[in-house]
Amino acid sequence: MIELQGITKVYKTGSQILEALRGVSLKIGRGEFISIMGPSGSGKSTLMNIIGCLDTPTAGEYVLDGDRVAGLSFDQLAAVRNRKIGFVFQNFNLLPYATTWENIELPMLFDGKNAHKRKKRISELLNAVGLYDWRDHRPSELSGGQQQRIALARALANDPPILLADEPTGNLDSRSGEEIMAILTELWKAGRTIVMVTHNDRIASYSQRIIRLLDGMVQD
Ligand SMILES: Nc1ncnc2c1ncn2[C@@H]1O[C@H](COP(=O)(O)OP(=O)(O)OP(=O)(O)O)[C@@H](O)[C@H]1O
Numbered sequence: 001m002i003e004l005q006g007i008t009k010v011y012k013t014g015s016q017i018l019e020a021l022r023g024v025s026l027k028i029g030r031g032e033f034i035s036i037m038g039p040s041g042s043g044k045s046t047l048m049n050i051i052g053c054l055d056t057p058t059a060g061e062y063v064l065d066g067d068r069v070a071g072l073s074f075d076q077l078a079a080v081r082n083r084k085i086g087f088v089f090q091n092f093n094l095l096p097y098a099t100t101w102e103n104i105e106l107p108m109l110f111d112g113k114n115a116h117k118r119k120k121r122i123s124e125l126l127n128a129v130g131l132y133d134w135r136d137h138r139p140s141e142l143s144g145g146q147q148q149r150i151a152l153a154r155a156l157a158n159d160p161p162i163l164l165a166d167e168p169t170g171n172l173d174s175r176s177g178e179e180i181m182a183i184l185t186e187l188w189k190a191g192r193t194i195v196m197v198t199h200n201d202r203i204a205s206y207s208q209r210i211i212r213l214l215d216g217m218v219q220d
């Protein structure tokens with residue numbers, strides 16, 4: 001599903017050059033549940049952003065579900081991202097002035113889905129995360145755990161085969177964190193490929209395999 005070969009990422013800021021990734025090669029199969037771990041600054045988020053087509057590598061090859069991502073234009077990349085990948089972030093990244101319903105609707109609007117399809121899917125997702133009664137509320141009226149469940153529902157709006165989660169439980173108390181992990185586990189059992197960054201061994205133990213990064217390289 002995800003195949004990286006010799007991926008590097010170099011950031012240049014002024015005269016400073018920083019190698020955030022230094023030759024990362026890895027394969028993630030369809031339906032795997034992977035954790036990425038490693039110290040702060042080891043390149044975990046940089047790697048996730050490249051896997052998620054939010055950023056492009058400086059060098060290396062990336063094949064996503066059979067497509068050579070490196071060869072795609074900006075618009076093609078955005079289309080791949082919207083169809084194939086759902087994102088969840090540590091700080092939820094919901095739109096503050098939109099209701100939970102509207103937050104979940106957004107990726108479907110970008111995908112050009114009609115009003116009937118959108119309504120049906122949003123209702124399904126709100127029920128799946130147990131927050132249908134919160135559909136007209138804004139994110140600030142929800143707890144962190146509830147906001148992350150809405151973010152998960154939004155990530156699933158277009159039914160993507162891959163879910164990427166960068167420290168999805170990092171800002172949550174342990175009970176809310178377990179709730180999020182229970183949903184992720186269900187999604188994985190339903191056949192989705194999940195790649196998650198975490199600093200927490202207990203959270204990582206939900207996954208099948210751990211990739212450890214150190215100084216921009218795969219250590220283990
Ligand atoms: N946009 C950027 N411009 C310049 N340097 C960057 C940029 N993004 C990340 N870096 C640098 O790249 C390195 C890797 O950062 P990254 O965010 O991938 O680490 P991380 O493993 O996710 O860390 P954390 O656990 O703290 O989230 C760091 O040294 C960081 O300062």
Ligand SMILES: [Mg+2]
Nearest residue numbers: 044045046166
């Ligand atoms: Mg990070």
